[in-house]
Amino acid sequence: MRVAGAAVAFAAGLWLAAGLPAAAQQQDAGDFTPPTPRVVIYPGDVIHDDMLSDLPADTARGVGPFAETRSAVVGKMARRTLLPGAAIPLAALDFPRLVTNGGAVKLVYVDGGLEISTVGMALQDGAAGDSVKVRNDDSGVTVTGVVRPDGAVLVSGG
Numbered sequence: 381m382r383v384a385g386a387a388v389a390f391a392a393g394l395w396l397a398a399g400l401p402a403a404a405q406q407q408d409a410g411d412f413t414p415p416t417p418r419v420v421i422y423p424g425d426v427i428h429d430d431m432l433s434d435l436p437a438d439t440a441r442g443v444g445p446f447a448e449t450r451s452a453v454v455g456k457m458a459r460r461t462l463l464p465g466a467a468i469p470l471a472a473l474d475f476p477r478l479v480t481n482g483g484a485v486k487l488v489y490v491d492g493g494l495e496i497s498t499v500g501m502a503l504q505d506g507a508a509g510d511s512v513k514v515r516n517d518d519s520g521v522t523v524t525g526v527v528r529p530d531g532a533v534l535v536s537g538g
Contacts, residue, residue, distance in 0.1 A: 413436065414434075414435050414446060414447060414468070415432040415435065415449070416433055417431060417433075418433045421462040422458065423459060425458050427456055427457070428454065432453065444471060445471075452470070453468055456476070457474050474507070475507035475508065476507060477507055478508055478530075479504070479512055479531060479533065480502060481504055483501070484499055484500070484502075485531065486499060486500075486531070486532040487500045487532070487535055488525075488528070488532050488533065488535070489534075489536070497532075500515055500523070500533070502533075503515060508528065510526070511525070511526055512527055
């Protein structure tokens with residue numbers, strides 16, 4: 381019984397030690413400087429590079445996995461309040477909403493060379509690539525479409 385326990389402990393030690401050199405090299409190279417907010421960032425704010433500063437790796441604190449580079453944060457939207465001096469949890473980041481519930485959106489239908497567009501009211505929030513429901517202002521019909529990067533909603537025929 382003791383031999384099996386020792387073998388498991390030895391294997392776990394080898395597994396953990398295998399990851400140490402890479403982490404040590406990353407810290408030695410100075411690449412690991414997680415970003416922290418320079419100012420308070422509120423939910424719904426889109427994060428820009430000038431809103432961030434670097435946090436020394438040895439002082440990084442936070443719950444769960446956190447952003448390790450600025451590129452993982454810049455352009456994302458805060459889901460909760462982010463405070464200066466603290467690491468930015470990945471769970472606190474989201475893609476910016478291009479469509480907001482109750483907001484006016486452009487509805488676009490494309491079929492070959494034919495393109496029809498009108499205005500509707502979003503019934504859900506959505507980021508680029510999300511499927512959202514929109515009520516057509518002209519007909520009152522609720523349709524489902526995909527949010528395009530320009531904020532318009534592409535609906536398909538059927």
